Amino acid sequence: MRPRAADEIPAQGEPPRELQYSLKLDGFRALAFVLDDGKVVLQSRSRRDLAPEFPETAAHLREQLPPGIVLDGELCAYREGRLSFTDLLRSPADRARTGVPVSYIAFDLLAVPGQDVRSLPLRDRWELLGMALRDAEPPLQRVLATLDESTARDWFRDLQDAGVEGIVAKTLGSTYRAGPTWAWRKVRHMDTSDGLLLGVLGPAERPRALVVRLVDGRTATTSPQLTPAQSREVGALVGDRAGPLTPDAEHGPVRWVEPPVPVELRQLAGRQRQENPTFVRVRSEG
Known part of the structure; x- marks a missing residue:
């Protein structure tokens, strides 16, 4: 939803x-649930399991969530008193070394043990979510x-x-x-804006930059180069949608993506229109 x-x-x-x-x-949206065998799943919108990238958070969820509960929420990193989306892109070792915690903030409930509650109105799901998390402790909490x-x-x-x-x-x-x-x-x-990912530069599974359409209709290449985590994220989602390398007069060799993918972009205040946007994330992740 x-x-x-x-x-x-x-x-x-x-x-x-x-x-x-x-x-x-400002985080990674993911469903959170624990399987009967104790495995924790943090399922992104592209159905990728994010739990291996957030092992400490997953361990806390294993202790606090019984099998059968399915949450919808955001993985959020904190640095110096504020949310830090960039730290979500770092490795677990990097976050541990710099003391950056990651929480799971739940805003909806899809199931309780033995019952799918998606057909209930939000007012009822919200009450059930409060009951499900009444004894929860950080890093698990309700929004x-x-x-x-x-x-x-x-x-x-x-x-x-x-x-x-x-x-x-x-x-x-x-x-x-x-x-x-x-x-x-x-x-x-409005420090960020929506755009469409039209194509990738470099290997489809590990692109180095993106060709995007901006809200004003222009196309542009993202800059700086994608981080390794961003490259993996985009590659996992669009790798099988990307076509062969095609020469383009404006952007060079491009692998065009069909259908285009919604993304979030950032252009710093004061940038000139001709300067390139920065890729933030794939919008289908949350």
Whole structure:
């Protein structure tokens, strides 16, 4: 279930209030569950298991989650009091060496032991999530959420410096279903923007840069070069969609990707229009 982008935080209706406002965190979105044999799975949107990349977090989940519970949430890294997406791309050894913790912040519940609860309205799933996590301890916790529009606007204004991306407004009566939905609307601070991954430069399984379409319709090559973790992430998702090397007058030899893939890009404030965007992540990851 993926929220649609909105320009403004939606207004709350008169009681009974219809919207829940929660923090939009800067992390890797993943389902979290424990199999009967004790194996922890952190399943990304591309169905890749992220647990081997976050072994300490997975170990805590193994201790705190019984088999049968399925959570939806974000893996979030913290550095110096703020969320640090870049640290999610580092190796577990690098994070351990620099003392960067990673938490799993749950915002929805898909199943409890013996029951699929996706057909229940969000208001019921939220209560069940609270019950499921009532004894949970960090790094596992429930996302901060409110029914009060004024509080949500305060969070949007005050928590940007802590790395919070924005606010997600969710209809309390919404069931959980796959794909994008207007029942969930996200409002993000505009230091990043959405784009489309059109092609890759270098090997399809380990690209070094991307050809993207920006919101204004221009195409550009990302810079700097992808990190090893980013290259693996993109390669795992688009490797089988990438075509053969094709010469391109603007970007050089490109492997075009069909269909294009939504991505998040960043252009630092003050950059000139002709300068290249920086790849942040594949949007299908969360």
